[in-house]
Amino acid sequence: MKEKYNVGIIGATGMVGQRFAILLENHPWFKVKVLAASSHSAGKTYKDAVADRWYMDVPMPESMKNMVVRDAEADVDAIASEVDFVFCAVNMKKDEIKALEEKYAKAECPVMSNNSANRGVEDVPMIIPEVNADHAAVIETQKKRLGTKRGFISVKSNCSIQSYVPALSPLRKFGITDILACTYQAISGAGKTFKTWPEMIDNIIPFIGGEEEKSEKEPLNVWGHIENGVIVNADKPSITTQCLRVPVSNGHFAAVFVRFENKPSIEEIKKIWAEYSAEPQALNLPSAPKQFLHYFEEDNMPQTVLHRNLEGGMAVSIGRLRPDTQYDYKFVCLSHNTLRGAAGGAVEMAELLAAKGYLD
Numbered sequence: 001m002k003e004k005y006n007v008g009i010i011g012a013t014g015m016v017g018q019r020f021a022i023l024l025e026n027h028p029w030f031k032v033k034v035l036a037a038s039s040h041s042a043g044k045t046y047k048d049a050v051a052d053r054w055y056m057d058v059p060m061p062e063s064m065k066n067m068v069v070r071d072a073e074a075d076v077d078a079i080a081s082e083v084d085f086v087f088c089a090v091n092m093k094k095d096e097i098k099a100l101e102e103k104y105a106k107a108e109c110p111v112m113s114n115n116s117a118n119r120g121v122e123d124v125p126m127i128i129p130e131v132n133a134d135h136a137a138v139i140e141t142q143k144k145r146l147g148t149k150r151g152f153i154s155v156k157s158n159c160s161i162q163s164y165v166p167a168l169s170p171l172r173k174f175g176i177t178d179i180l181a182c183t184y185q186a187i188s189g190a191g192k193t194f195k196t197w198p199e200m201i202d203n204i205i206p207f208i209g210g211e212e213e214k215s216e217k218e219p220l221n222v223w224g225h226i227e228n229g230v231i232v233n234a235d236k237p238s239i240t241t242q243c244l245r246v247p248v249s250n251g252h253f254a255a256v257f258v259r260f261e262n263k264p265s266i267e268e269i270k271k272i273w274a275e276y277s278a279e280p281q282a283l284n285l286p287s288a289p290k291q292f293l294h295y296f297e298e299d300n301m302p303q304t305v306l307h308r309n310l311e312g313g314m315a316v317s318i319g320r321l322r323p324d325t326q327y328d329y330k331f332v333c334l335s336h337n338t339l340r341g342a343a344g345g346a347v348e349m350a351e352l353l354a355a356k357g358y359l360d
């Protein structure tokens with residue numbers, strides 16, 4: 001492992017890109033060398049390119065204000081030669097994103113992706129570091145396919161599943177058969193604020209394009225196993241979801257119902273959540289929460305405003321575990337969608353891959 005890695009942010013002017021800028025400003029392992037976005041922003045200083053669309057509640061990092069934004073598509077080779085790897089969060093068509101990420105990987109520049117374009121590809125790991133760190137092993141197969149020595153793509157999962165998949169993962173040993181999850185998703189998940197999306201004030205929109213499909217499919221990839229160097233999706237549990245956009249700035253909530261083959265007791269479940277610790281905690285990764293899953297006993301907890309920033313927005317908050325009349329149990333959970341669910345999750349994934357030697 002290197003002492004310090006030079007990194008680029010592709011899509012640096014966007015909602016997730018700005019989060020990356022904040023998270024990486026004083027990162028102990030990663031140093032931002034390149035900021036890149038579309039040709040509209042290229043050539044401008046970061047400060048001018050972002051101008052009146054700085055969405056964060058802390059100021060733009062001083063060290064990045066005067067960096068000149070590069071053209072993410074036109075400057076692939078130059079950028080790849082200047083950094084050890086890139087974080088990528090862009091708003092483009094799926095096939096364009098897939099092509100762009102492969103270009104970076106083929107230029108021997110690993111890509112830590114927030115985009116969905118490469119999710120579900122059998123040799124691209126979709127990593128929630130506390131849940132399936134072992135999936136990194138398929139990178140070797142991917143490198144053979146791409147014909148690269150160190151270039152590869154690693155993706156993080158959709159933000160909607162990052163509250164309930166962590167809570168359910170340690171319970172899989174009881175044979176989960178069915179999951180019903182309704183998600184209540186913040187507007188920052190669409191790259192928006194109340195200023196840029198005033199229609200969301202005092203409103204709920206019962207549709208988020210593609211979200212229910214992702215929420216039902218992606219857990220099976222994360223819970224999949226490796227066979228012949230590729231990921232084979234889990235064939236159960238059966239998952240059904242409804243995803244709603246709610247008037248919240250940050251923080252995705254989920255109401256979850258679950259059925260087991262061998263039903264554990266409520267005490268057993270709470271003990272498992274309290275004791276859940278995985279490779280990121282053992283490796284003491286800089287962005288990993290000390291306690292990944294926090295259970296709240298109070299009936300009115302967790303709450304979005306009070307708990308979305310728990311452990312730097314990287315912890316998952318759970319509450320209201322109780323028996324259900326149709327399923328075995330129901331509970332609620334919450335995670336910060338642009339921290340754990342997006343930029344923070346990708347930074348922790350990069351830390352994990354750095355610690356495992358994939359970024360050298």
Ligand SMILES: NC(=O)c1ccc[n+]([C@@H]2O[C@H](COP(=O)([O-])OP(=O)(O)OC[C@H]3O[C@@H](n4cnc5c(N)ncnc54)[C@H](OP(=O)(O)O)[C@@H]3O)[C@@H](O)[C@H]2O)c1
Binds near residue numbers: 012013039189
């Ligand atoms: N927001 C979330 O909570 C969240 C969570 C998980 C995943 N994601 C995913 O992350 C990605 C970005 O989301 P976002 O919310 O940050 O979007 P956003 O705020 O709309 O930002 C989009 C970024 O993409 C850049 N871009 C657009 N067209 C480009 C092109 N042709 N070449 C290079 N860069 C281009 C934009 O640059 P310009 O400013 O120059 O146009 C901007 O930097 C999406 O794939 C989204 O699904 C978002």
